[in-house]
Amino acid sequence: MVPETPQQGGQLARLFDAVSETYDAVGVDFFAPVAASLVRHLPPRAGESWLDVGCGRGAVIQQVADAIGPGGRVLGTDFSEGMVRQARRAVAASEFTNVEIVVDDAQDPQVALGSFTTLSSSLVLFFLPAPDSALRRWLPLLTPGGRLGITTFGPMDERWMHVDAVFEPYLPDSMRDARTTGAKGPFGSDEGMEGLVSDAGFSGVRSATDVVEVTFASAEQWHDFTWSVGQRAMWLAVPEDERASVRAEAERRLALVAAPDGSVTFRQAIRHTLAERPAG
Ligand SMILES: C[S@@+](CC[C@H](N)C(=O)[O-])C[C@H]1O[C@@H](n2cnc3c(N)ncnc32)[C@H](O)[C@@H]1O
Numbered sequence: 001m002v003p004e005t006p007q008q009g010g011q012l013a014r015l016f017d018a019v020s021e022t023y024d025a026v027g028v029d030f031f032a033p034v035a036a037s038l039v040r041h042l043p044p045r046a047g048e049s050w051l052d053v054g055c056g057r058g059a060v061i062q063q064v065a066d067a068i069g070p071g072g073r074v075l076g077t078d079f080s081e082g083m084v085r086q087a088r089r090a091v092a093a094s095e096f097t098n099v100e101i102v103v104d105d106a107q108d109p110q111v112a113l114g115s116f117t118t119l120s121s122s123l124v125l126f127f128l129p130a131p132d133s134a135l136r137r138w139l140p141l142l143t144p145g146g147r148l149g150i151t152t153f154g155p156m157d158e159r160w161m162h163v164d165a166v167f168e169p170y171l172p173d174s175m176r177d178a179r180t181t182g183a184k185g186p187f188g189s190d191e192g193m194e195g196l197v198s199d200a201g202f203s204g205v206r207s208a209t210d211v212v213e214v215t216f217a218s219a220e221q222w223h224d225f226t227w228s229v230g231q232r233a234m235w236l237a238v239p240e241d242e243r244a245s246v247r248a249e250a251e252r253r254l255a256l257v258a259a260p261d262g263s264v265t266f267r268q269a270i271r272h273t274l275a276e277r278p279a280g
Contacts, residue, residue, distance in 0.1 A: 026224040148202055171234065207271060
């Protein structure tokens with residue numbers, strides 16, 4: 001899932017194009033609560049200029065645009081044209097007049113330097129081929145003193161990991177890197193993320209953790225969800241004629257932790273890394 005070459009980056013953008021129609025639209029409350037948690041730690045200010053990098057369908061944008069109001073502006077960027085299309089639709093439906101969404105690569109953003117008072121990025125950094133140099137590129141996009149808020153995953157719910165482990169035998173090495181699950185590298189701890197952000201030149205670096213409860217109404221909804229997010233890549237790694245048996249094993253594992261009504265609730269820790277561009 002972590003792109004190492006431009007070609008793999010292109011494949012990742014196509015993956016998000018493929019999921020964009022159903023992403024955050026299968027009835028599982030996941031991206032909005034994660035974004036709400038970030039926004040609680042990074043409250044929007046009326047009239048400010050906010051950049052949301054890797055905006056997807058706009059989970060963060062939907063929660064800040066009103067508060068920033070017509071005197072400010074929100075720019076969302078994403079390298080998936082499908083996501084950009086869906087985010088624009090959502091913005092039009094919400095009748096926001098202060099939001100623009102454009103195609104842009106988070107690894108090498110082309111937006112104007114020094115023009116944003118806040119930069120947010122929720123569940124994106126671990127997809128980038130070189131998160132450290134991306135953060136160095138993001139720093140000068142902010143005004144001096146401007147705020148940074150990055151959301152990544154904290155330790156995963158072990159019961160959720162047990163279900164997702166059904167994919168393990170099929171995953172190529174590049175998808176085995178557990179950065180997104182918080183087990184290895186800078187994405188594995190508060191300190192790791194704080195080091196990554198301070199090494200990029202940010203000051204006042206600190207962490208905040210929240211827990212988001214994610215409920216799947218049924219095993220079928222879990223299945224729909226997994227196809228509607230980046231995890232789709234895991235299904236694609238399973239040969240077509242083995243997907244039914246993988247799904248059956250996942251359903252067996254889900255049943256072990258299901259409530260009497262068949263629903264399953266996991267608790268996902270969410271890590272926010274907050275910082276500022278030095279004022280001087
Ligand atoms: C897990 S989604 C999160 C989307 C959104 N921030 C949210 O919270 O719903 C990851 C997003 O990052 C985008 N993305 C991944 N790599 C990117 C890159 N190099 N440049 C821009 N966007 C990227 C994907 O297209 C996708 O929309």
